[in-house]
Amino acid sequence: MAFANLVIQIAILLLIGLSLLLKKRKMFVWHGNVMLVAVMINGLLLISHMGPSLIYLLREEIPVLDSVTFVGLFHGIVGAVAEFLGIWLVGTWAYVQSETKYCIKRKKLMRIILAFWIVALGLGFLYYVLHIVLG
Numbered sequence: 001m002a003f004a005n006l007v008i009q010i011a012i013l014l015l016i017g018l019s020l021l022l023k024k025r026k027m028f029v030w031h032g033n034v035m036l037v038a039v040m041i042n043g044l045l046l047i048s049h050m051g052p053s054l055i056y057l058l059r060e061e062i063p064v065l066d067s068v069t070f071v072g073l074f075h076g077i078v079g080a081v082a083e084f085l086g087i088w089l090v091g092t093w094a095y096v097q098s099e100t101k102y103c104i105k106r107k108k109l110m111r112i113i114l115a116f117w118i119v120a121l122g123l124g125f126l127y128y129v130l131h132i133v134l135g
Contacts, residue, residue, distance in 0.1 A: 002132050005049050009121055012038050016114070028100050032093055039086040046083055050076070068130045075127050079120035085113045 019034040054076040089106060096102045103110075 001049055002053075002128060005045055006125065006128055008041065008045060009124065012042055013121065015041075016117075028103060032090065032103070035086075036090045036094065039083070039090050042083055043087065046080070050079065068127070071123055071127045071130060075120055075123035078116055078123060082113055082116035082120050085109070085116065089113060 015034055015038040019031050019038065022028075022034060023031040054072070089109060093102060093106075
């Protein structure tokens with residue numbers, strides 16, 4: 001399941017790239033729709049795989065706080081922040097009927113969420129290598 005999760009996260013990264021291309025072409029509603037799909041897929045993965053994995057990490061490995069466990073915890077925290085901010089952002093965007101003026105005001109927040117998500121993706125990849133491949 002960990003490898004499948006990694007592959008799907010890369011697919012989400014491609015969706016984000018597509019979304020940024022749509023934004024550049026001023027197709028803002030499509031940009032928002034693609035981001036909504038990306039956030040929903042990531043949310044499903046959070047509930048089905050990453051959340052239970054984090055709970056296992058907290059239950060079983062906290063007494064041994066090694067670098068791998070620390071990377072896993074930090075990945076979980078940063079990823080959860082990115083996901084919850086993403087849910088809030090696309091949820092409020094969908095609620096205000098996809099108005100462009102809403103998006104322009106939130107551009108800085110969008111970049112912050114993207115940065116959190118990229119950091120979480122990198123930490124997740126590092127955790128995968130340390131825990132699954134080398135572990």
